[in-house]
Amino acid sequence: MRARRAGRIIGCAVLALGAGIAAHGTALADDATAATSAATAATAATGELTLVTLAGAGTSAGRAEAPDLLAEQDAVLAAVGAGAPVYRWTTALNGFAVRLTEQQLTALDDQPAVASVEPDTIRPMAGRTSLAAVRAAAASPRLRGGAGVVVGVVDSGIAPQSPAFAEVPGLGADPEAFAGACVEGQGWSADDCTRKIVGARWYVDGFGADRVRTSESLSALDTLGHGTQVSSVAAGNAGVSVRVDQRDAGFFGGVAPQARIAAYKACWGAPDPADDGCSTADVVSAVDAAVADGVDVLSLALSGGEGIDILQLALLGAAEADIVVVGASGNTGGSAYAAHAGPWVTTVGSAVGRMSRGRVTLPDGRSWTGGGRPSRVSARAVLARRAAAPDVSRRAAAQCRLGALDSRLVADRIVVCERGAIGRIDKSESVAQAGGRAMVLVNRRPGAITADLHAVPTVHLPARAGRSFSRWVARHPDARVSMARDAGRPGTRRTARWSASGDPRGVTLKPDAVADGDAVLGALPESTGRSWGVFSGSSAATAHAAGLAALVRARHPERSAAVVRSLLVTSARPVPGASPLAQGTGALPSQAPTAHLALDVAPQEWRRALRRHLLARLNTSSVLMPARRQRAVRTVTNIGTRPEYFSVTARGFSSHRVRVQPLAVRLAPGESADFTVTVTGPVTPGQLDDGMLVWRGARGGVTRVPVALTR
Incomplete structure (x- = not known):
């Protein structure tokens, strides 16, 4: 559908990755992890699975040929006396995964071709799935968009039987350049790939086929639900009827409903759900294959890892192949920094609060609003x-x-439940089992409210409103109250406390x-046991961003991945009360951006800047710099079809003066101009100042560039 831009790298020294190479995960693959192929099992060394990156790029950078890279890998393996590797990578990067003894690991230190060595780690999926009963679905946001684009999803697989992925009329143009495959396995045949699901591959040798739970399927078939939900939100069909328990619950549609999906299963369920996750070796293999297949957008709704590790290098190869890469920041707010530190990845965090709202109304007209999607x-x-119920404590009942509830006392009533002890959705299920008609869930202390999809109509009230409503119900046990969907504006977005923020250093x-x-x-x-469910975390946010990228790629196939990335992040709107280190530019829009100004990065510039330790000076759509540096330069390009004036203002800085020069430019189509950001003010250790550069076009477009000044 589009010509791929393959940058050429002139020379490539060993990458000095520093402490960022250290893996950040939850468990190492151990000796019990076995390769599934007989050949690998017979030749693998007895040792930990080690991930080795060799100097130089993969074939996606247009510099090397695969046979040459394989010969380099063979030379290193032979030099340390290693057996056959579990995986080889030649497209997104040059490297391999192999089991090595301590002596062989030591011998790697003497190999000049080796750029980095890491142990395999298990990365968590960046979302949590709820199997609550769905009672109401939002209307499909759009009926068209994304035709001809392939979204590659590296996750726990996909459920091809879901109507969200049916081969329906109106899918539009087929992808032209995609060359993926439909790999069979348990519960998956070649017929499961269609015009909608155009590719399916699976990778388990890193995680270990003998470590997956018995209900897992050694194929691209999803049994966990996470990959199916991510895929459906990004590119699920439009206008899909959501039907639960023999009743209609509305309609569903993905962000880019005409886009195609290529599933790369690299995340697996373990006997203990706490051990579920994605082996880095499997994930890198999936990325390598997705780049070779020619996806247009690549989604990784998984977190873990610090700095520029081997996965970030594989994603660099994807960026060099002109693929828009989207990754989840993770749900480790307060305990770890955002994942996917590479500037070639669009890293997406989570916002909450902009939810469907419900209202509880008393007979005298007084009312309270909270989260919810209740029917009347x-x-x-x-x-x-x-x-x-008999022999149940008041606390358990509350x-x-x-x-814990006595059906004789709650039948056909609106039950007021307190938050705590069990999950929110489990409370509504308890009310439903006891014959209750609806639920008002009240917080006992300050905290977030939600709009979960409950078993009965539900409104979730904050603590203060919940106390007032509960006191009224206590005094009026026989009065009738009503609840309904609030027709007003949804609540105000805010960044989630659990969404991982960026590293100020x-x-x-x-x-x-x-x-x-x-x-x-x-979809599930x-x-x-369910066809539909809700999920939370930065995986849901990542799916939304991947869908937006597909919309832009379909509408403007001539635009590079870097331009699409710039358009996405600069079109976001700031979230009140959050710094750029928590939100970046802000909350992504629900529609494809239409601004005509972008910050482009040539494919070869990513690796060149990494090699020279100059990533901070790349032409990214944000600025993170120490206040003492005082100066940064960026370049904007008119990607529109007509000449246009653009002007800029600096907003939000509290302790520094930030000047931008020039304040206005006139650019013809395709023309670029540099602008300089100059900072003056105190250099206070530990102090963070931030703001936003806002470019406005004469034709109405707005482009925001966040700036964070660190110590």
Whole structure:
């Protein structure tokens, strides 16, 4: 569908990656991890799985040929006396995964071709799936968009039987350059690939086929649900009827409903769900294959890793192949910095708060609003703590624990449940089992409210409103109250406390942006017992960003991946009260951006800047710099079809003066101009100052460039 731009690298020294190479994960693959192929099992050395990167780029950079890279790998393996590798990589990067003894690891230090050595790690998926009953779905956001584009999803696989991935009329143009394959396996045949699911591959040798749970399928088939939800949000069909328990619950549609999906299963379920995750070796193999296949957008809704590790180098190869790469920042706010530190990755964090809202109204007209998607209900209300089942404590009843409610006291009533002890959705299930008609969930202390998809109509009230409503119900046990969907504006977005922020000492500003990551509806595989469910975390936000990228690529196939990345992040709107290190530019839009100004980066510049330790000076769509440096330069390009004036203002800085020169430019189509950001003010250790450069075009477009000044 488009010509790929392959940059050429002139020379490539060993990459000095420093401490960022250290893996950040939860478990190392051990001796029990076995390769599934007989050849590998027979020749693999007895040792830990080690990931080795050799100097130089993969074939995606247009510099080398695969046979030459394989010969380099063979020479290193022979020099240390290693057996056959578990994986080889030649496209996104030059390297391999192999089991090595301590002596062989030591011998690698003497190999000049080796750029980095890492142990394999297990990375977590960046989302949590809820199997709550779905009672209402949002309408499809659009019926068209994304035709001809392939979104590669590296995750836990996909459920081809879901109507979100059916081969329906109106999918539009087929991809022209995609060359993927449909790899068969348990529960997956070649017929499961269609015009919608155009590719399927799976990788388990790093995780270990003998370590997966018995319900897993050694194929691209998803049994966990995470990959299916991510794929459906990014590119699920439009206008899909959501039907649950023999009743209609609305319609669903992905962000780019005409885009195609290529599934790369590299995340697996373990016997203990706490051990679920994605082996870095499997993930890198999936990325290498996706680049070779020719996907247009690559989504990785998984976190883990620090600095520029081997996965970031593989994603660099994807960027050099002109692929828009989108990665999840992770859900480790307060304990770890955002994942995917590479500036060639669009790293997406989570926003919450902009949710569907419900209203609870008293007979005298007083009302309270909270999170929820309730249908209209009018009934008597009862405090759950006053409706305890026999031999059940008032506390257990108040928290609406399963089996704690007396059906004689809650039948056909709106039950007021307190938050705590069990999951929110489990409380509504308890109310439903006891015959309750609806639920008002109240926080007992300050905290977030949500709009989960509950088993009964539900409104979730914050602590202060919940106390007022509960006191009224206690005094009026026989009065009727009503609840309904609030027709007003949705709540105000804010960054999620659990969304990982960027490292102020890093070389680039992360995350790049945020998107809705709380109670997002997506498709589920049949193995979960549900066809639909909600999921939360930066994986949901990543899926949204990947869909937006597909919309832009379909509408403007001539635009490079770097330009698409710039358009996405500069079109975001700031979230009140959050710094750029928490939100990047802000919350991504729901529609494809239409601005005509972009910050481009040539494919060869990424690796050149990495080699010279100059990533901070790349023409990225953000600025992260020490205040003492005082100066940064960026370049903007008119990607529109007509000449246009653009002007800029600096906003939000509290302790520094930030000047931009020039303040306005006139650019013809394709013309570029440099602008300089100059900072003056105090250099205070530990102090962070930040703001936004806002470019406005004469034709109405707005381009925002966040700036964070660190110590």
